[in-house]
Amino acid sequence: MATRVVVDPVTRIEGHLRVEAMLDERGTIKDAMSSGTMWRGLEVILKGRDPRDAWAFTERICGVCTTVHALASVRAVENALSVKVPPNAEIIRNIMFLTQQVQDHVIHFYHLHALDWVDIVSALKADPAATSALAQKVSPSWPLASTGYFKDLATTLTKFVQSGQLGIFQNAYWGHPAYKLPPEANLMAVAHYLEALKWQKEIIKIHTIFGGKNPHPNYLVGGMASAISMQSDNAINMERLNYVKGLIQDAMAVVENMYIPDLLAVASFYPEWTQIGGGLGNYMVYGDVPQNGFGDVSQFRMPRGIILNKNLSDVQTLDLADANQVQEQVAHSWYEYPEGKDSLHPWDGVTVPKYSGPKPPYQQLDENAKYSWLKAPRWKGNAMEVGPLARMLVGFATGKTEYKDVVTEALGALKVPPTALFSTLGRTAARGLETRLCVHWLMAEYEKLIANLKAGDSAVADTSRWEPSSWPADAKGYGFTEAPRGALAHWIHIKDTKIENYQIVVPSTWNASPKDGKGQHGAYEAALLNTPMADPKRPLEILRTIHSFDPCLACASHVFGPNGEKLAEIKVR
Amino acid sequence: METYARSASTYDVLRAHGVDRRRFLKFCTMMAAAMGLDATVVPQIVEALETKPRLPVIWLHGLECTCCSESFIRSSHPIAQDVILNMISLDYDDTLQAAAGFQAEEIRKKLIKEHPGEYVLAVEGNAPTADGGVYCMVGGDTFLNILRESAENAKAVIAWGSCASNGCVQAAKPNPTGAKPVHELISHKAIINVPGCPPIAEVMTGVLTYILTFGALPDLDRYGRPKMFYGQRIHDKCYRRPFFDAGQFVESWDDDGAKKGWCLYKMGCRGPTTYNSCPTFKWNNGVSYPIGSGHGCIGCSEENFWDNGPFYERLSSIPVPGIESTPDTIGAVAAGAALIGVGAHFISTEARRAAGKKIGSDTKTPDGEGR
Numbered sequence: 001m002a003t004r005v006v007v008d009p010v011t012r013i014e015g016h017l018r019v020e021a022m023l024d025e026r027g028t029i030k031d032a033m034s035s036g037t038m039w040r041g042l043e044v045i046l047k048g049r050d051p052r053d054a055w056a057f058t059e060r061i062c063g064v065c066t067t068v069h070a071l072a073s074v075r076a077v078e079n080a081l082s083v084k085v086p087p088n089a090e091i092i093r094n095i096m097f098l099t100q101q102v103q104d105h106v107i108h109f110y111h112l113h114a115l116d117w118v119d120i121v122s123a124l125k126a127d128p129a130a131t132s133a134l135a136q137k138v139s140p141s142w143p144l145a146s147t148g149y150f151k152d153l154a155t156t157l158t159k160f161v162q163s164g165q166l167g168i169f170q171n172a173y174w175g176h177p178a179y180k181l182p183p184e185a186n187l188m189a190v191a192h193y194l195e196a197l198k199w200q201k202e203i204i205k206i207h208t209i210f211g212g213k214n215p216h217p218n219y220l221v222g223g224m225a226s227a228i229s230m231q232s233d234n235a236i237n238m239e240r241l242n243y244v245k246g247l248i249q250d251a252m253a254v255v256e257n258m259y260i261p262d263l264l265a266v267a268s269f270y271p272e273w274t275q276i277g278g279g280l281g282n283y284m285v286y287g288d289v290p291q292n293g294f295g296d297v298s299q300f301r302m303p304r305g306i307i308l309n310k311n312l313s314d315v316q317t318l319d320l321a322d323a324n325q326v327q328e329q330v331a332h333s334w335y336e337y338p339e340g341k342d343s344l345h346p347w348d349g350v351t352v353p354k355y356s357g358p359k360p361p362y363q364q365l366d367e368n369a370k371y372s373w374l375k376a377p378r379w380k381g382n383a384m385e386v387g388p389l390a391r392m393l394v395g396f397a398t399g400k401t402e403y404k405d406v407v408t409e410a411l412g413a414l415k416v417p418p419t420a421l422f423s424t425l426g427r428t429a430a431r432g433l434e435t436r437l438c439v440h441w442l443m444a445e446y447e448k449l450i451a452n453l454k455a456g457d458s459a460v461a462d463t464s465r466w467e468p469s470s471w472p473a474d475a476k477g478y479g480f481t482e483a484p485r486g487a488l489a490h491w492i493h494i495k496d497t498k499i500e501n502y503q504i505v506v507p508s509t510w511n512a513s514p515k516d517g518k519g520q521h522g523a524y525e526a527a528l529l530n531t532p533m534a535d536p537k538r539p540l541e542i543l544r545t546i547h548s549f550d551p552c553l554a555c556a557s558h559v560f561g562p563n564g565e566k567l568a569e570i571k572v573r
Numbered sequence: 574m575e576t577y578a579r580s581a582s583t584y585d586v587l588r589a590h591g592v593d594r595r596r597f598l599k600f601c602t603m604m605a606a607a608m609g610l611d612a613t614v615v616p617q618i619v620e621a622l623e624t625k626p627r628l629p630v631i632w633l634h635g636l637e638c639t640c641c642s643e644s645f646i647r648s649s650h651p652i653a654q655d656v657i658l659n660m661i662s663l664d665y666d667d668t669l670q671a672a673a674g675f676q677a678e679e680i681r682k683k684l685i686k687e688h689p690g691e692y693v694l695a696v697e698g699n700a701p702t703a704d705g706g707v708y709c710m711v712g713g714d715t716f717l718n719i720l721r722e723s724a725e726n727a728k729a730v731i732a733w734g735s736c737a738s739n740g741c742v743q744a745a746k747p748n749p750t751g752a753k754p755v756h757e758l759i760s761h762k763a764i765i766n767v768p769g770c771p772p773i774a775e776v777m778t779g780v781l782t783y784i785l786t787f788g789a790l791p792d793l794d795r796y797g798r799p800k801m802f803y804g805q806r807i808h809d810k811c812y813r814r815p816f817f818d819a820g821q822f823v824e825s826w827d828d829d830g831a832k833k834g835w836c837l838y839k840m841g842c843r844g845p846t847t848y849n850s851c852p853t854f855k856w857n858n859g860v861s862y863p864i865g866s867g868h869g870c871i872g873c874s875e876e877n878f879w880d881n882g883p884f885y886e887r888l889s890s891i892p893v894p895g896i897e898s899t900p901d902t903i904g905a906v907a908a909g910a911a912l913i914g915v916g917a918h919f920i921s922t923e924a925r926r927a928a929g930k931k932i933g934s935d936t937k938t939p940d941g942e943g944r
Binding site for chain 1: 638676680718770831
């Protein structure tokens with residue numbers, strides 16, 4: 001008889017996600033459902049507001065990938081109003097974007113994902129001297145690797161466990177047969193969990209310098225608010241720039257000497273996970289890190305492209321303004337579309353929520369009915385995966401040298417072929433490899449900023465279109481970025497200086513999407529298929545694959561009500 | 574505060590971490606300083622951390638963006654690691670905990686049942702109340718039910734951030750999900766509001782360590798906010814205030830005034846109507862704060878700040894002194910909503926006293942008020 005495994009809440013993610021998996025008699029996943037269980041309605045809240053304020057509202061969609069919605073929003077407004085931001089503003093935005101990417105990826109690896117691979121209880125059995133030897137072998141350049149360092153940590157851990165208050169580590173899956181690391185590798189990973197926790201608050205100070213705070217730094221339509229003056233102690237000056245540079249240098253050391261060595265070390269113990277969790281095989285990237293203005297897609301450091309059916313020899317292009325490309329469906333989502341409509345482009349987006357799921361509290365959802373607050377976005381009818389793996393594959397497939405270098409090096413270190421990337425472990429590895437690229441680009445962007453300042457340009461904002469009186473009566477625009485979790489786009493319609501329509505399609509909506517009208521699974525669902533589970537009562541395997549996507553559900557669940565009509569009618573059955 | 578037979582004190586755990594007594598005492602002194610307390614209370618902090626077990630905490634997430642958790646882990650003194658491993662026992666927090674699904678919910682239910690009155694409930698986000706609460710569901714139940722169930726046996730409730738304290742962005746007009754802050758849904762419990770989008774990291778850890786140290790909630794204002802962190806206006810502590818007083822303003826983004834760091838009032842700054850510690854603590858261990866990086870304050874710790882916009886429209890009800898230049902004439906407008914908020918803030922010391930509820934200890938607060 002088939003077994004149904006329910007994981008709700010999926011923890012160590014942002015927001016609220018439920019997964020149900022149907023297992024065959026051998027314990028292999030045969031069908032899966034991903035259900036977003038929250039909805040906030042931000043787009044309808046934006047209607048009628050000042051477009052220059054939209055970045056602040058949309059930034060609050062997510063505090064984990066803070067900054068990315070603000071960036072997509074100011075770009076959408078600038079696109080609608082034909083504003084071109086000064087080069088310094090573009091570089092500062094790139095620096096903030098890359099800072100977010102690096103910080104978020106490191107937090108994901110150590111604090112949201114590592115415990116799927118690392119057994120804390122096993123770490124108690126580690127020999128500190130052997131751990132020290134292992135650490136120095138894995139990363140000769142990382143200084144915190146003495147026997148004493150690991151001995152202190154082992155003592156701490158032991159006392160912590162003996163206190164009887166295990167806090168966030170209690171009732172988990174320790175001792176599960178799917179954990180493969182030796183005790184010393186586990187202890188090393190616990191040490192770096194704590195080191196990463198200390199470091200993440202440092203790198204993010206780059207946001208504070210340019211944006212005043214983090215989470216939720218400030219952005220500005222037309223550029224940035226942080227004026228630059230080498231003659232002022234009250235602006236971005238030499239002291240502030242030195243601060244930024246030092247933080248980038250420290251970040252490089254953490255990524256190159258801790259994160260990447262740890263990633264490769266952990267991955268080497270889980271070769272079977274290069275064969276599990278591949279999923280859709282369709283990948284989509286909008287691209288980002290502009291080098292010649294946001295409008296010149298050909299000059300992005302992160303290239304745009306589409307890959308279908310794992311075919312790396314054919315990278316296709318995409319157009320966000322084409323009404324036939326990005327569309328959203330609601331066949332299995334708790335929304336209703338107008339009669340006769342099954343797919344809508346964001347410009348024409350309509351969302352009337354209509355909950356038809358079981359009355360809470362409930363035990364299970366129905367995979368044949370509507371089962372999620374997420375819509376099902378599709379590109380030309382295809383379900384797509386977005387995120388670091390998609391970006392690394394598109395970069396690799398388009399032949400970008402930097403991408404080819406880091407991918408080839410990692411595959412060589414792990415002694416696996418490129419097809420190993422189409423997997424749960426491939427997704428996790430791609431995130432680390434992307435972090436390497438990003439941290440080096442961070443320094444490159446910093447150097448560009450200095451070069452621009454040396455050339456005499458200190459402008460950070462174009463205010464020619466600041467006053468609403470300078471705007472056209474009717475304007476449409478879109479802005480996009482590559483959030484840590486993948487392709488993100490905002491579409492705006494401005495009418496009589498106010499927001500008429502605002503529509504957002506976010507990465508986790510692509511990845512966590514329910515099935516569409518044709519019954520095609522979303523990326524999480526597809527990736528769970530055919531996964532063998534050792535102990536269905538302790539669903540570690542499901543967590544590994546779902547976490548490899550880095551879910552962000554507050555981002556994913558949103559709604560748009562175009563005419564301010566009553567938004568919801570509920571049928572509780 | 575009651576003792577728990579099963580647990581070690583914070584000092585025990587710190588000692589196990591190789592922290593010697595000298596460093597421990599230094600830590601207590603720094604903690605007192607961070608909370609703005611007199612040196613005479615240091616022995617009290619030492620005693621509290623030496624003898625009390627780690628306080629169990631359930632940290633729920635409703636409709637929110639997790640910026641509060643992200644802010645919390647940015648804390649510099651104490652660092653998040655110390656709070657999580659040494660000071661509290663973070664038994665349930667779906668953003669950080671290792672267990673998922675059934676195993677996660679089991680922890681929460683067990684704590685509620687077996688340790689009534691012993692744990693603190695920390696709430697990040699708020700509950701949608703429209704349509705039976707279906708806009709936020711966890712473990713197959715509505716967040717509204719989970720919030721009520723978890724609050725029932727809590728010693729006290731901390732409402733983290735503006736979502737939990739006053740509704741924040743999803744409660745902005747027209748509030749499509751009927752999102753409501755914690756204090757509108759939970760009664761008969763001591764609730765401490767820690768607003769901000771997010772709150773400053775050290776404010777969050779400061780609130781927690783205050784409760785641990787003194788076994789009581791800090792003094793609260795009429796909005797349920799700790800006076801020690803939300804007692805004064807940003808405008809009154811802002812390092813750019815002298816430019817305001819001198820009539821020197823940024824008139825346009827990136828202008829000469831912006832480069833000189835002049836006052837952002839004319840660019841819409843909400844410093845004059847916002848109560849928070851940003852200018853004093855600053856953000857991310859003192860690096861900067863919004864005004865310090867050239868953008869006005871958007872008032873994120875004030876009620877309904879999303880609907881008091883647009884953000885770039887200057888506050889009309891704040892009298893502007895003019896010395897070196899003539900500011901716009903202030904109309905003889907009756908005090909606007911913002912100004913009423915300011916006035917009301919100073920009313921009713923009694924209401925604030927009443928709000929500062931004792932939560933189960935005879936520990937004296939530092940100013941010796943026997944509450």
